[in-house]
Amino acid sequence: MLRVFNTMTREKEDFHPITEGIVNMYVCGPTVYNYIHIGNARSAIAFDTIRRYFEYTGYKVNYVSNFTDVDDKIIKAAKAEGISEKELSTRFEKAFHEDTAPLNIKDATVRPLATDHIQDIIEFVKDLVAKGFAYESAGDVYFRARKFPNYGHLAHQSLDDLETGASDRIDDGELARKEDPVDFAVWKGADPEIAITWDSPWGPGRPGWHIECSVMATKYLGNTIDIHGGGQDLAFPHHTNEIAQSEAHTGQTFANYWLHNGFVTVGDDNEKMSKSLGNFVTVHDIIKEVDPQVLRLMMATTQYRRPIAYTHTALQDAENILKRLETAYRNLEFRIKSGMEVNDVELDQAVETHKMAFIEAMDDDFNVANAMSAIADFATVLNVTAEATQVSAPSAQVALQEFAAMLKVLGVEVAPTEVESDASIDELIAERDAAKATKNYQRADEIREQLRTSGIVVEDTAAGTRWHRE
Template sequence: MIHVFNTMTRTKELFTAIQPGVVNMYVCGPTVYNYIHIGNARSAIAFDTIRRYFEYSGYQVNYVSNFTDVDDKIIKAAHEAGISEQALTTKFEQAFNDDTKPLNIKPATVRPLATEHIDEIIAFVVDLIAKGYAYEAQGDVYFRARKFPDYGHLAHQNIDDLEIGASERLDDGELARKEDPVDFAVWKGANPDEAITWASPWGPGRPGWHIECSVMALKYLGTTIDIHGGGQDLAFPHHTNEIAQSEAHTGTTFANYWLHNGFVTVGDDNEKMSKSLGNFVTVHDLLQDVDAQALRLMMATTHYRRPLAYTKVAITEAIQIVKRLQTAYANLAFRVQQADAVQTPDVDFTAQVNAFKVNFMQAMDDDFNVANAMTVINDFATALNVYANQAAVSALTGQLALDEFAAEVMVIGVDVQPVANDDDTSWIDEQVAARDAAKKAKDYAQADAIRAALKAQGIILEDTAQGTRWKKE
């Protein structure tokens, strides 16, 4: 049974789906005005790993994650680039997809855009005003935070303390428009020079940041969702405001479980990585030099709630781990395909495989404890290597082990199975057979010549106890 740490209660709780066998999950996506940095990727990877484990456990996951495509940062970046807001956001929406695909981040079930839901957002705001939770002020519409019971509870902050902080951040104009400093915008009136606006009952304007996620979560997942996720920095104000406006609108619980991932830190002083601090590394740039599978493994195998320290040493270690996992899979896969592999089950090794599965699930059931799960996976890899070197190997049990091993490693987001290749490789097999024949005839010069010729074409031969294997460089 899966237990998750719920930020709302600050305790681990037994996960119980609203609809048996189905997980409805909303994860806040990026604001698309630049390439994503590895802090953004950390959140996407963390929740993709959680999603993958739910699916491994037999759940159907409806995974909704948005793009914020209207925002002050977008307007500023588009102006600086001399292009339209839509051209800017379209570019970086595609960049997000291009940069996350090599990291084995699965596409969202739905990836909605704020600009495609303006009518629903306006209707939502109209309802909040009608219920007395929101009010119009000079073209802006604000939510009355004090009217909502337990405002700030998710972030475990007192509303009076929040008022002091809000007063310090606001300019005089906005402070004058608000009834209370802690009130937040659900609709923003347009400035005269803004090009991206929509007509509304309160004049031209655009959505506030928080409202879009409430509207899209409710539209695609229902009035109460199972899991809402995002980075720790979103607990307040973003998720706090989502809860207030959503529950004011529906009269029911917005999300049953709130999950938040830790920050990525950089440098010797473990400084938080962010675009605003200017110390970020984009995934787009990083993938030019770093193996995507290794980056995925490094980021997925730190527990999602803990800070993740990005270092070159960690990447180097991850590269070696990925190679070890892939080699273990290849070793047994090669042996299973050999003619001497028996076609009857191996009871003892089957029991080992089943034990690895149980231990893997016990680790991941404990709030997705990937560190303990990786211990199981590493032991599993060792067992694959040992079994591949046995005198007798069961093809049936070997394949069972390979399938389970690949499934567990893919929860972490690493693919150990060789990439399918449609090229005709029969000529390579013929050259390998010719070299084997030359070696048997003790014509070592010919054998070496064949090896050298293959290497010149990027084909590496490996002599193993089970025969000669080849791979591409």
């Protein structure tokens, strides 16, 4: 039974989907005003891994994640470049796909844009006003936080604490327009400085940030969704306000499980990443230098709620692990060629045991660290099998498939090798084998080095020498 930590109750709970066999997930996506930073990638990878685990265990996952494409940051960045908001946001939507595809982050089932849903947003806000949960004030529309029962419950904040904070955070003009400092904007009236506006019953303006997620989550996934996810910094105010708006509108529970991923720190001093600290690292830049599979594995193997320290050492460790896992897979794959066509009961049993260990770990709130131990033990089984005097091809084939399926949950792809032939390389390998047979190790090493400089890696296995390109 899968158990997930629900931020709402601060407890691990049994996971029960609303509809048997289906998981409806909504994950807050990035504001598309720049290349995504490593914190955005962490969130995307954390929830992609969770999605992949559901799919591994047979669920169909409807995964909705938005792009915020109207927001003060976009308006500011577009102005600085002298281009339209649309032009700027379209550029970084495209960049998002280019940067996340190499990390094996699956595309969302639906990737809605806030600006494509302005009419839906207006209808939603009209309903909140009609129900008395929201009010118009000088062209803005605000949500009456105090009217919503349990406001702040998700982030364990009391309205009185929030009131003190709210008065410090907002400017005097906005404070004067609100009935209460804790109220928040669902619609912002036009500002003479800002060109991007839409007509509404409250005059020209644009949506507040939080409203888009309430509108798009309920539109694509229904009034109650199974899982709502996002970075832990979103619990307040963003998710707190999403809950108030959605539940005021539908009268139903918005999300059954609230999952929040931890932060990323950059460098060894564990500083929280921020632009002001000068360690704002974009994925766009990282993947020019770091193998995206290594970055993916590094991030996917930290449990989603835990912080990740993005350091050189962590990347190096992930690179070593990735190499070890790939080598285990390739060695057994190569060995199968000379395998027997009978089943190996012991190997079948070992495959089952490691699969169960993997599932048990992931069922415990996606404990990827324990899941990695199961995978590492499984890799040892593959290595031992590859070295055995006799190998069962059918059992080893199943072992490879199960091993690859586990790695796929973590976003790492090891596919069967396409048979590559190169007579000149085969000739050198044959010459090296002959040199080794006559104990001419100097010549054998020379050949290995010669191949290495042309990007060919030579592996000595029980079934003979195999080579592959780096």
